[in-house]
Amino acid sequence: MLTAHSVADIRAAEETLAATLPDGVLMQRAARGLAEALADVPTGDLVIALIGPGNNGGDALFAATHLLDRGVRVDLCLFDEQKVHAEGLAAATAAGAQVVAAPTQQRWCLDAVLGIGARPGLEGKAADWAAWIAEQRPFTVAVDVPSGVDVDGATTPGTHVRADATVTFGTHKAALLADPSAPAAGDVHLVDIGLGPHLGEPLLEAIEPSDGHLLAPALEWLDDPRAHKYKRGVVGVMAGSEQYAGAAHLCVAGAQAGTAGMVRFVGSDALSARVVDRAPEVVAGRGRVQAWVVGPGGGDDAGEQLASALEDDLPVVVDASALEHLPTTFLVPALLTPHAGELAAMLGVDRDDVESDPLGHATQAAFRWGATVLLKGRRTLVVTQSRVTRVNLTGSSWLGTAGAGDVLAGFAGSLMASGLHPHDAGSLAAFLHGAAADVANPDGPLTATDVAAALPVATAEFLGGRL
Numbered sequence: 426m427l428t429a430h431s432v433a434d435i436r437a438a439e440e441t442l443a444a445t446l447p448d449g450v451l452m453q454r455a456a457r458g459l460a461e462a463l464a465d466v467p468t469g470d471l472v473i474a475l476i477g478p479g480n481n482g483g484d485a486l487f488a489a490t491h492l493l494d495r496g497v498r499v500d501l502c503l504f505d506e507q508k509v510h511a512e513g514l515a516a517a518t519a520a521g522a523q524v525v526a527a528p529t530q531q532r533w534c535l536d537a538v539l540g541i542g543a544r545p546g547l548e549g550k551a552a553d554w555a556a557w558i559a560e561q562r563p564f565t566v567a568v569d570v571p572s573g574v575d576v577d578g579a580t581t582p583g584t585h586v587r588a589d590a591t592v593t594f595g596t597h598k599a600a601l602l603a604d605p606s607a608p609a610a611g612d613v614h615l616v617d618i619g620l621g622p623h624l625g626e627p628l629l630e631a632i633e634p635s636d637g638h639l640l641a642p643a644l645e646w647l648d649d650p651r652a653h654k655y656k657r658g659v660v661g662v663m664a665g666s667e668q669y670a671g672a673a674h675l676c677v678a679g680a681q682a683g684t685a686g687m688v689r690f691v692g693s694d695a696l697s698a699r700v701v702d703r704a705p706e707v708v709a710g711r712g713r714v715q716a717w718v719v720g721p722g723g724g725d726d727a728g729e730q731l732a733s734a735l736e737d738d739l740p741v742v743v744d745a746s747a748l749e750h751l752p753t754t755f756l757v758p759a760l761l762t763p764h765a766g767e768l769a770a771m772l773g774v775d776r777d778d779v780e781s782d783p784l785g786h787a788t789q790a791a792f793r794w795g796a797t798v799l800l801k802g803r804r805t806l807v808v809t810q811s812r813v814t815r816v817n818l819t820g821s822s823w824l825g826t827a828g829a830g831d832v833l834a835g836f837a838g839s840l841m842a843s844g845l846h847p848h849d850a851g852s853l854a855a856f857l858h859g860a861a862a863d864v865a866n867p868d869g870p871l872t873a874t875d876v877a878a879a880l881p882v883a884t885a886e887f888l889g890g891r892l
């Protein structure tokens with residue numbers, strides 16, 4: 426699992442670790458790691474380093490000494506000459522760095538204006554530098570975080586630097602993984618400075634290809650010679666309507682691609698006939714299920730369908746139109762799967778509010794409904810009270826295609842029917858859904874049907890550690 430920790434936790438870990446080491450060792454480790462990450466800068470090229478008032482600037486000043494040692498030239502722009510890491514500045518200038526008044530056109534830029542001590546939003550000289558980067562587009566490497574973002578909240582309330590890459594120290598930060606700030610970080614490289622053993626519970630985590638073991642609780646039947654479809658779990662689907670008949674097919678396709686042993690479909694006679702015609706393995710009509718999926722492409726009866734599913738006292742995935750009929754709180758394990766517009770409607774705010782602070786709003790909803798909230802987006806979030814929030818790093822913008830959410834809801838329901846907690850079911854479904862898109866067509870268009878078809882292979886690759 427890839428983890429990100431809060432600023433407070435990082436500071437506490439740094440303090441504990443620093444107490445066991447001679448002065449300045451941590452900064453030297455960070456500076457060396459930063460210089461190594463800049464190994465592609467050719468000898469003789471000029472790097473412009475934007476140096477802020479704190480230790481973030483200190484990291485870059487010491488990294489500059491390594492760059493200068495191998496023949497790279499470094500110009501320094503100081504945010505405040507009175508507030509600069511003094512030993513770092515002395516070391517960098519002694520090694521040959523020049524202090525200049527303003528950045529000039531360069532191929533390389535080091536953004537060391539602000540790190541984890543930042544108040545979000547840049548002003549004055551720092552805002553001018555961010556505008557210069559946006560205009561001139563030097564290859565920009567941010568030190569620890571792109572300057573000006575909200576490090577823990579992952580929001581971007583003001584001017585900030587947009588980097589091509591970020592070299593971060595000790596652990597990831599929420600801002601590097603979650604939207605809307607993640608694009609400002611570019612490619613993220615983690616430098617180990619020894620903080621690991623001193624860090625507490627993460628603020629955020631992301632499933633990685635090596636985390637196939639997370640599926641284990643849904644696969645206990647694999648080792649049972651007497652296992653049958655009911656042991657694997659039956660997922661019940663209430664999806665589709667006259668207007669969105671395709672959603673029934675797509676949700677069923679997602680459910681069939683998961684770990685459950687059977688899919689039941691409950692809907693109108695006409696829709697049931699269509700579904701069974703396309704997918705003969707599906708059983709139509711009420712009967713034994715272990716989890717329900719309600720809402721994809723649902724019609725006017727979505728509220729009644731949700732109420733009837735909740736009467737069964739079983740885990741439930743609530744999607745699309747069923748999100749308009751939520752109970753005050755959930756008494757069963759529930760996974761709500763809104764996109765930003767649906768979450769905004771649930772909370773009575775504007776879509777822009779959700780998009781500018783997805784973590785905050787998904788967390789608010791998870792607490793309010795006592796449910797797991799999976800907020801769909803480029804970096805899908807899965808939030809459950811008392812669990813570490815997960816952010817999904819797989820997939821691409823090509824996944825923003827009609828019906829992809831129906832497949833996701835069905836697949837997540839299948840995992841829940843096999844016994845997974847909504848938090849694991851939602852985050853694994855998001856992870857494998859993105860991985861399936863890569864299997865189907867990594868760099869181009871694809872349909873939701875393609876994603877559903879690729880899910881079983883993506884799952885097998887994940888379980889085999891081959892993703």
Ligand SMILES: NC(=O)C1=CN([C@@H]2O[C@H](COP(=O)(O)OP(=O)(O)OC[C@H]3O[C@@H](n4cnc5c(N)ncnc54)[C@H](O)[C@@H]3O)[C@@H](O)[C@H]2O)[C@@H](O)CC1
Nearest residue numbers: 439451452455478479480481539540541542543544546569
């Ligand atoms: N503490 C340590 O042991 C280590 C720290 N490291 C580096 O140190 C950084 C944290 O250093 P600091 O705590 O000094 O924090 P920063 O380097 O982020 O700077 C904090 C300073 O910036 C000012 N400031 C904050 N927001 C501002 C804004 N929007 N506009 C203008 N000024 C603003 C603050 O008043 C404060 O003076 C990390 O991000 C990392 O780069 C690394 O060297 C690893 C070890």
